[in-house]
Amino acid sequence: MSQRHTAVPAELRSRADADALIDAGYCPIPPREILDTIGGKWAIQLIVASARGPMRFTELERLIEGISRRMLTLTLRHLERDGLLKRTVYPTVPPKVEYEATPMALELYEAMLVLTNWSRRHSACVARSREDYDARQAS
Amino acid sequence: MSQRHTAVPAELRSRADADALIDAGYCPIPPREILDTIGGKWAIQLIVASARGPMRFTELERLIEGISRRMLTLTLRHLERDGLLKRTVYPTVPPKVEYEATPMALELYEAMLVLTNWSRRHSACVARSREDYDARQAS
DNA sequence: CTGTATCCTAGCAGATACTG
DNA sequence: CAGTATCTGCTAGGATACAG
Numbered sequence: 001m002s003q004r005h006t007a008v009p010a011e012l013r014s015r016a017d018a019d020a021l022i023d024a025g026y027c028p029i030p031p032r033e034i035l036d037t038i039g040g041k042w043a044i045q046l047i048v049a050s051a052r053g054p055m056r057f058t059e060l061e062r063l064i065e066g067i068s069r070r071m072l073t074l075t076l077r078h079l080e081r082d083g084l085l086k087r088t089v090y091p092t093v094p095p096k097v098e099y100e101a102t103p104m105a106l107e108l109y110e111a112m113l114v115l116t117n118w119s120r121r122h123s124a125c126v127a128r129s130r131e132d133y134d135a136r137q138a139s
Numbered sequence: 140m141s142q143r144h145t146a147v148p149a150e151l152r153s154r155a156d157a158d159a160l161i162d163a164g165y166c167p168i169p170p171r172e173i174l175d176t177i178g179g180k181w182a183i184q185l186i187v188a189s190a191r192g193p194m195r196f197t198e199l200e201r202l203i204e205g206i207s208r209r210m211l212t213l214t215l216r217h218l219e220r221d222g223l224l225k226r227t228v229y230p231t232v233p234p235k236v237e238y239e240a241t242p243m244a245l246e247l248y249e250a251m252l253v254l255t256n257w258s259r260r261h262s263a264c265v266a267r268s269r270e271d272y273d274a275r276q277a278s
Numbered sequence: 279c280t281g282t283a284t285c286c287t288a289g290c291a292g293a294t295a296c297t298g
Numbered sequence: 299c300a301g302t303a304t305c306t307g308c309t310a311g312g313a314t315a316c317a318g
Binding site: 195197200208228232234 | 302
């Protein structure tokens with residue numbers, strides 16, 4: 001696997017920029033692998049919640065509003081499997097388990113910020129577009 | 140809604156950075172809305188494919204390997220509804236329809252690049268983590 | 279406290295056939 | 299060419315109950 005690695009431009013503003021990128025060999029398609037992990041309903045919230053330090057199972061359950069015990073367990077297991085969360089068990093009675101975001105997961109933060117930023121700038125536009133579209137369908 | 144908008148740091152490298160960000164009011168959780176649109180199996184590929192200029196239905200069908208006609212239509216409709224693709228119908232016989240990414244969609248490129256970049260740097264690590272995890276389960 | 283185990287449902291997605 | 303219609307399976311995710 002060749003290490004073709006140029007600096008990533010700050011932002012795309014025109015179709016010409018897009019062309020240039022594609023010609024330069026950029027394939028801006030994140031692997032399914034990543035979209036599947038962070039695309040889940042709770043994954044990102046869990047990463048964020050455990051980014052500041054160890055969090056216990058019940059803490060997370062209380063913090064993440066609306067999550068079921070089942071999905072909490074499932075998502076934690078997936079994230080642990082992918083190396084995004086570290087799980088630590090203290091063999092006490094009652095049991096104590098802590099989850100903490102790994103450095104790799106913290107770096108995902110940046111990507112989240114870019115997405116969030118995009119959404120902040122365009123959510124109104126998306127909403128308007130949807131209204132228009134739905135109105136056109138109704139007519 | 141207050142416009143609390145500071146420059147976004149290039150990358151997070153430590154928990155302290157994460158702390159600082161959260162304290163600064165950043166909520167790095169992209170709305171479900173965005174993850175639901177781009178999280179789909181074909182959405183990103185379609186945006187990329189139509190980023191360089193107008194693309195016809197059949198062109199896309201040939202280009203995107205493995206997509207069914209049904210999913211192509213469905214995803215195109217969703218993206219059009221969200222204002223990420225512009226659909227143009229030429230009332231000719233036979234009919235001709237073109238799809239083209241909007242400027243808003245082109246900006247999503249940047250976010251894709253960041254995600255792809257993260258994945259490029261860490262996919263090996265994720266794969267190893269999974270192997271380890273699965274091996275531990277087997278034992 | 280930290281989970282499993284079951285059952286259930288809605289929606290994503292594939293396959294196939296039909297149409298203006 | 300550019301779709302729609304229908305049937306079907308699969309999996310994410312919720313509700314609830316149980317367990318070490």
